[in-house]
Structures are given as structure tokens and as C-alpha cells.
Amino acid sequence: MANKLREWIEDRTGLNNFLKIALDEPVHGGAKWSYIFGSGLVFLLILQAVTGIVMTAYYSPSSTTAWGSVYYLQEKTSFGWFIRGLHHFGSSAMIILAVVHMFQVFIFGAYKKPRELNWISGVILLLFLLGFGLTGYLLPWDQKGYWATQVATNIIETIPVIGNYIKILTQGGSDYGNFTLTRFYSIHVFLLPLSLLFFLFIHIALFRKHGVTPYWKMKEEILHNRVDPFWPDQMFKDIVFAIGMYAILAGWVFWNKGAELLAPADPASNFLARPEWYFLSLFQLLKYCQGKFLIVGTVIIPTLAMIFLFVLPFIDRNASRYPSKRVPVFCAIFSGLVGVVALTAVAIIHDSHDVHIQHQKEDSEKQAARAMKLAAKGVPPAGGMSIFLADPVRLGEKIFKESCNGCHMLRGEGGETASDFTNFGAREWVSELLKNPKDAKYFKESGAMPPVKLPDESLLDMAEFLLSQSGNLLNMNTDRLDRGKELVLKGNCAICHPFGDKEAKKVAPNLTGYLSETWLKEFIKNPADLKFYGARNKMPAFEGKFTDRELDALIQYLFTLSKDRILISRREECGKRLTTTSCGQQKTEKRKCAFGLTNSRILTDFKSKS
Amino acid sequence: MENIENSRRKFLKIASHALGVTLAAGIAVPLVGLAIHPWMKETVYGTEDFIHIGKMDDFPIGIPKKMTVTSSKMDAWNIFEGLVIGSVWVVRRGDNSLNVFSTNCPHLGCGIDWGADVNQFLCPCHEGVFDVNGKKISGPAPRDLYSFETKVENNNIFVSYKRAI
Numbered sequence: 067m068a069n070k071l072r073e074w075i076e077d078r079t080g081l082n083n084f085l086k087i088a089l090d091e092p093v094h095g096g097a098k099w100s101y102i103f104g105s106g107l108v109f110l111l112i113l114q115a116v117t118g119i120v121m122t123a124y125y126s127p128s129s130t131t132a133w134g135s136v137y138y139l140q141e142k143t144s145f146g147w148f149i150r151g152l153h154h155f156g157s158s159a160m161i162i163l164a165v166v167h168m169f170q171v172f173i174f175g176a177y178k179k180p181r182e183l184n185w186i187s188g189v190i191l192l193l194f195l196l197g198f199g200l201t202g203y204l205l206p207w208d209q210k211g212y213w214a215t216q217v218a219t220n221i222i223e224t225i226p227v228i229g230n231y232i233k234i235l236t237q238g239g240s241d242y243g244n245f246t247l248t249r250f251y252s253i254h255v256f257l258l259p260l261s262l263l264f265f266l267f268i269h270i271a272l273f274r275k276h277g278v279t280p281y282w283k284m285k286e287e288i289l290h291n292r293v294d295p296f297w298p299d300q301m302f303k304d305i306v307f308a309i310g311m312y313a314i315l316a317g318w319v320f321w322n323k324g325a326e327l328l329a330p331a332d333p334a335s336n337f338l339a340r341p342e343w344y345f346l347s348l349f350q351l352l353k354y355c356q357g358k359f360l361i362v363g364t365v366i367i368p369t370l371a372m373i374f375l376f377v378l379p380f381i382d383r384n385a386s387r388y389p390s391k392r393v394p395v396f397c398a399i400f401s402g403l404v405g406v407v408a409l410t411a412v413a414i415i416h417d418s419h420d421v422h423i424q425h426q427k428e429d430s431e432k433q434a435a436r437a438m439k440l441a442a443k444g445v446p447p448a449g450g451m452s453i454f455l456a457d458p459v460r461l462g463e464k465i466f467k468e469s470c471n472g473c474h475m476l477r478g479e480g481g482e483t484a485s486d487f488t489n490f491g492a493r494e495w496v497s498e499l500l501k502n503p504k505d506a507k508y509f510k511e512s513g514a515m516p517p518v519k520l521p522d523e524s525l526l527d528m529a530e531f532l533l534s535q536s537g538n539l540l541n542m543n544t545d546r547l548d549r550g551k552e553l554v555l556k557g558n559c560a561i562c563h564p565f566g567d568k569e570a571k572k573v574a575p576n577l578t579g580y581l582s583e584t585w586l587k588e589f590i591k592n593p594a595d596l597k598f599y600g601a602r603n604k605m606p607a608f609e610g611k612f613t614d615r616e617l618d619a620l621i622q623y624l625f626t627l628s629k630d631r632i633l634i635s636r637r638e639e640c641g642k643r644l645t646t647t648s649c650g651q652q653k654t655e656k657r658k659c660a661f662g663l664t665n666s667r668i669l670t671d672f673k674s675k676s
Numbered sequence: 677m678e679n680i681e682n683s684r685r686k687f688l689k690i691a692s693h694a695l696g697v698t699l700a701a702g703i704a705v706p707l708v709g710l711a712i713h714p715w716m717k718e719t720v721y722g723t724e725d726f727i728h729i730g731k732m733d734d735f736p737i738g739i740p741k742k743m744t745v746t747s748s749k750m751d752a753w754n755i756f757e758g759l760v761i762g763s764v765w766v767v768r769r770g771d772n773s774l775n776v777f778s779t780n781c782p783h784l785g786c787g788i789d790w791g792a793d794v795n796q797f798l799c800p801c802h803e804g805v806f807d808v809n810g811k812k813i814s815g816p817a818p819r820d821l822y823s824f825e826t827k828v829e830n831n832n833i834f835v836s837y838k839r840a841i
Contacts, residue, residue, distance in 0.1 A: 113703065116703065116707055117707065120710050121710075123711065124710075124713075131753075134752075134753035134754060135752070135753055138752050138753035142717070142752075142753075143710055143717075144710060144713055144716060145707075145709040145710040146710055148706050148710075152706075297689075298688035298692050299685070302688040302692045302695075305692050305695045306695065308699060309695055309698065309699045312702060316702070441753070443755065444723075444750055444753070445753045445754055445755065446754070446755060446757075447754055447756060
């Protein structure tokens with residue numbers, strides 16, 4: 067039956083003959099491991115194509131839907147994070163392999179007559195790969211893609227005369243918007259793949275016409291006498307290579323927990339853009355070409371390099387393929403490679419030493435984690451950024467920066483008049499306050515409270531008790547709490563500080579419900595109240611200056627400053643069933659789902675990162 | 677020599693097939709896993725199981741009242757708040773129990789009206805007639821009116837709009 071069907075198809079299509087042509091290509095000089103790179107690229111291209119096609123079934127290219135749809139793909143589908151990871155890192159793998167392929171071809175002298183067009187079509191294919199990388203980076207519409215691509219489109223603008231016109235055409239207007247995404251999408255999934263296939267067809271057809279270019283020392287007679295069939299001799303090596311690459315790529319995706327998705331693009335932010343690694347050298351080059359020399363870095367040097375690659379077969383016309391007879395072109399091309407590697411290295415090293423960039427990286431990771439959490443409840447139709455509009459923590463941060471940061475320093479930034487809010491409300495923050503209230507971090511010279519002269523462990527016990535009153539302390543330790551309670555209530559604290567009655571007044575602040583939501587609210591409203599600092603107060607009262615919502619938001623934000631506290635909203639979510647402690651622990655656990663459904667990226671959520 | 681070469685090629689062919697199939701499967705599994713996502717998980721759904729449609733006092737006893745059903749809808753990544761997703765006929769009975777009927781005729785889905793003069797539900801398309809309890813009296817409908825499960829909490833009426841009974 068199967069045979070009959072095969073015959074029937076063969077009669078009408080001549081499929082066997084076609085397969086024979088495709089697979090029985092003679093490999094002169096024998097199958098070699100050095101020939102695997104080209105077919106490796108074809109394999110990666112197929113991988114990019116199939117992962118890309120499946121992802122288009124989830125992606126929606128518009129400025130209001132792009133981020134949300136990628137978020138959904140990444141976090142809510144089975145295998146979405148894995149497929150996106152394959153596609154993302156697969157593009158890097160293609161660039162690496164393409165460069166390796168190019169150098170193998172170069173070293174073997176495979177661009178020489180009659181293979182000039184083979185080389186040129188290869189250079190064109192390499193340019194297409196870069197085009198894929200550039201257009202694909204923007205599509206998630208997250209902070210990184212948005213700002214990195216801005217740099218690229220601004221570079222287009224530096225092309226003399228026509229630059230601005232091309233820029234407007236590529237981004238579909240004078241600024242980024244829906245048409246930028248539809249255009250980049252169209253280029254990424256239609257224009258580039260079709261053009262690439264066209265040139266790939268030429269590239270492979272020319273390769274088949276001229277055959278492989280063996281190692282330059284191979285003797286003529288071996289080349290003529292030893293002929294292996296492509297199938298299975300060379301194909302086997304190609305498949306082994308493909309499987310090896312796929313294993314590494316999949317491992318890399320697992321290791322990195324998929325591709326990164328940052329917070330939705332915020333045109334109002336001042337995100338420091340960094341391009342994908344294979345564009346870093348160009349990016350670094352721009353730093354040396356400022357002002358009227360900008361065009362040297364953006365247009366002239368890259369164009370010259372490209373022209374060099376295109377005309378290489380015509381410069382190096384010497385028939386010999388021995389490297390020793392091609393020293394000048396070897397010098398040229400390897401100095402180019404060294405230049406690219408050096409520029410990339412300088413860019414990476416520079417960023418790793420730049421405190422601002424490192425801070426921004428941490429912040430953007432935190433913001434991304436927060437975005438993931440907010441988006442889980444659904445992205446409003448107004449787009450990715452709108453998830454933040456209703457987010458109290460974000461609002462609280464804004465209020466803190468406007469109203470509090472001027473006096474309260476936070477992570478090295480802000481005023482020094484009042485206490486430092488870095489790690490505010492954490493166990494260590496409280497215990498260090500007890501240890502030395504006059505410390506520059508706390509009350510400075512105005513600190514009227516004497517230092518508590520107890521071992522650090524006891525101070526931590528006291529902090530445990532004091533903070534336990536707030537009802538949102540994470541991972542409470544009952545032994546510590548009991549010891550701390552004893553120390554606080556039976557020790558000297560209660561002489562000055564009232565405990566137990568919220569309204570009681572003594573010389574020092576009432577510590578009933580210390581740093582709880584209510585305590586903080588009342589304190590912020592009027593710190594000069596007799597139950598707080600009374601006449602010694604220096605902080606302005608904020609009663610009537612914040613709406614209830616703003617005050618709630620500020621408190622929520624303050625709770626995020628330490629890793630020991632849990633958000634109010636989060637506590638409510640955790641519900642009545644769970645104690646604060648077990649809820650807190652649960653947060654760092656993996657989502658318990660089947661393999662594909664496991665949320666890979668956000669294992670540590672916002673709280674544990676802060 | 678020829679023989680060794682032949683058996684070597686034979687081995688290479690088998691090995692290539694085996695490796696090729698392994699590779700293809702390794703790629704196909706996650707791809708298919710992603711592609712069939714809509715089978716595994718609801719992608720478009722209302723966010724509330726029971727939707728608030730009014731207070732008990734809003735409904736006079738024995739007289740059907742048409743209410744719109746407003747809910748939030750999740751559509752893949754998007755949430756749409758306050759969407760009108762349909763409407764229902766609410767009938768409060770003497771013992772304060774409720775009947776909530778679909779406004780669509782069980783025949784072909786036309787919108788059903790309440791004929792106040794005849795005290796019957798009337799379908800204008802094919803003259804279907806139902807009594808105040810949703811029971812079919814005459815017409816082509818194959819069954820009584822579809823109804824929805826309800827829940828009353830503190831005088832508030834909630835209806836489970838997802839599944840008609």
C-alpha cells in the first residue's frame with residue numbers, strides 16, 4: 067500500500083529524482099567537519115523560522131498591544147518563554163555562526179575566482195541577519211527594545227540629505243508609534259525572510275555549482291579521487307552539529323530562564339539604551355565620533371568596511387589559497403575583527419564599571435518584575451504602560467521623591483537632614499537605630515534617646531518585637547520575638563515610650579503598632595503630635611497635603627524599601643488562610659505547573675529584589 | 677574495502693535518521709506545546725463567576741424585568757472593565773426566590789420580549805410563547821427558556837452568566 071502510494075507520487079512528481087539531485091551531491095576530497103558551518107546556518111534559519119511563525123500566532127504589533135501580547139506569550143502560555151528564548155538567543159547564535167562561516171570561507175580562500183558571487187551573496191545574507199536583529203529587538207516594545215532602536219533610527223538620520231526621509235519612512239512617522247511597530251514587523255516577518263530566501267537560494271545554487279573549497283594543502287589527486295556522497299557522509303556531520311547546537315541553545319535558554327522582557331516602553335523615561343551585543347562595537351565607535359564627526363562612525367566607517375567585504379574577491383586575485391601568500395588581506399580582515407572585538411570589550415567593561423548603568427539595570431529589573439506582577443491581572447486596553455497608572459507602589463515612589471527625598475536620603479541619593487531611608491523598616495535598620503540613635507543615618511545630634519547598650523543579637527530581638535506589631539513582618543521568629551518583647555517591655559524602653567495604648571503620651575514617641583500602616587499614617591500626618599515627637603519634632607506635618615489614596619500609596623512604597631516587610635496589597639491577596647509568614651515564603655517559590663507552564667523568569671518577585 | 681565503505685554508509689544513514697528524528701522531536705514538542713495553548717487554557721473569559729445585576733428591592737414581585745449584565749472580560753493579555761456582555765430577564769417570585777432567564781429564545785436565539793398584557797414571554801421571530809416561569813406554552817422552541825444560577829447576598833442579586841441551564 068505504502069509502496070503503491072510512493073509509486074503513484076513518484077510517477078507524478080519525480081520526487082525521488084529531485085531528492086537524488088538534492089542529496090547525492092559529490093563532495094570532492096571527502097566529507098569534512100570544516101564544511102558544517104553553512105548547513106549549520108541553514109538549520110538555525112529553519113529554527114528561527116518555525117519559532118518565529120508560531121510566535122506570530124501570539125504577537126500583536128501595535129504600541130498598545132505589543133508588550134501585553136509578548137508578556138502573555140512569555141508568562142501565560144506553555145513553552146512560550148522557551149520558544150521566545152530559542153528565537154532570541156538563536157539570533158545571536160546565527161550571527162556568531164555566520165561570522166565563523168565567513169572566516170572559514172575567508173581562510174580557505176573560498177571567495178576566489180570563480181566563487182566571487184558566492185562570497186558577495188554571503189555578505190548580503192550577513193547584512194540581512196543584522197537587519198533581522200535590529201527589527202526584531204523593537205517588537206516586544208519594552209524599555210530596552212524601544213530605547214535601543216531609537217539609537218538606530220537616529221543613526222539613519224545622520225545619513226546626509228536623505229537621512230531624515232528614510233528615518234520617517236522606516237519608523238512610519240516623525241516619532242515612534244503604531245506604524246513603527248507595523249513596519250518593523252512587516253520587515254521582520256515578510257520583507258527580510260523573503261529577500262533572505264532569495265539570496266540564500268542564489269548562495270546555495272552557486273555553492274552547488276562550484277562545489278566545496280577544501281583545505282589549501284589538499285593534493286589535487288585526492289581532490290579528484292576521493293569523492294564522498296553528501297548523503298550520508300557530509301549530512302551525518304551536519305546533523306551531529308545541528309543537534310549539538312540545539313542542545314547548547316536549549317541549555318542556554320534554560321540557564322537564562324528565557325529571553326528578558328523589561329517593563330513596557332515608557333517614552334517619558336530616560337532609559338539608557340544599550341543595543342544587542344553584536345551592535346555594541348558600532349555603538350562604542352559612536353562615542354569617539356562626536357559632533358560633526360558623528361557621520362564618520364555612523365556611516366563612513368561601517369560603509370567602508372562593507373565595501374571592503376564586497377570587493378575582497380577582486381582585491382585578492384592571486385590564485386593561490388595559501389595564507390602565507392595572502393598576508394595583506396589577512397592583516398586587513400583580522401585587524402577589522404580585532405577592532406570589533408576590542409570596541410565590544412571596551413563597551414562592556416565601561417558599562418560594568420559605570421555605577422549609574424548598574425543602578426539602572428537593577429531598577430529596570432525591579433520595574434520589570436513589578437510589571438509582570440501587575441500585568442497578571444490584565445493589561446488595560448490603553449496599553450502596557452497603563453498597568454502602572456493604578457499601581458500604588460509606583461505612585462508612592464513618585465510621592466516619596468517629591469515630598470520626602472529632599473530630607474530623607476535613599477540609597478545614596480537625596481538630602482541628609484533626616485534619617486536615611488535605605489532599608490527603612492528592616493530588622494537591621496531598627497537594630498542599628500537602637501544601637502546608636504545619634505548616628506548620621508538616624509537622628510544625628512538631635513537624637514535624645516540614649517543608645518541601647520546590648521549585644522547585637524539582643525538588639526535584633528528587640529527589633530523583631532517592635533516590627534512584629536506592624537503585622538506585616540516577613541518570616542517572623544517567635545523565639546526572638548518573645549526575647550525582644552521581654553527586653554522592650556521590662557527594660558528601660560517603656561519608661562519613655564508608651565506601649566499598649568495607641569493614644570498614650572510620654573516623653574518619647576508611642577511605639578504601639580510601631581511602623582505599622584496606621585502608625586506611619588498618623589505619624590506622617592502630624593509628627594509633632596504629643597504621642598510622637600511633640601516639641602522636639604522637626605519634620606513638617608503632611609495632614610491635608612496628601613489624599614487618602616496618596617498616603618496609602620506612600621505607605622505601600624515605604625514597605626517596599628526593606629526586604630523584611632510585605633506589601634499591604636500583597637497581604638490582602640494572600641488572604642485569611644495563610645499567615646503572613648507562609649505567604650511570604652510562598653512568593654519565592656516556583657509556580658507549580660507542568661514543565662511548559664512553569665513561570666521561568668520571575669522566580670524572585672519585586673519584594674525579594676528590593 | 678568496498679564492503680566496509682558500504683556498511684559504514686549504512687550505519688551513517690541509520691544514525692543520521694535517528695539523530696534527525698530526535699532533533700526534530702526536540703524542536704517539535706515545545707512548538708506544538710505552544711501552538712495548542714488555546715486547548716489548554718481559557719483565553720477569553722469573564723473575570724467574575726457571579727455578576728451583580730441589582731438589589732432584590734429593584735424587582736417587583738411577579739413582573740419580569742430586563743437587566744443588562746456588565747462584567748470585566750479578560751481577552752488574552754487585555755482586561756476590559758465594565759463591558760456589557762449580555763442581558764437577562766429577572767423574575768422575583770412571591771417567596772423571594774428568583775428566576776433569571778436568558779433573553780435569547782431556545783429555538784434560534786431571537787430576543788424575547790415580555791408581553792405585559794398577556795403575562796407571557798413572546799418570541800417575535802417564530803411566535804414562541806413561554807409562561808412567567810419560563811415554561812414553553814407553544815411555538816417551535818425545543819425546550820423551556822434557558823435560565824441562570826443565582827445567588828443572593830445581603831439583598832444583592834448575583835447571576836452566574838457563564839452557563840445557562
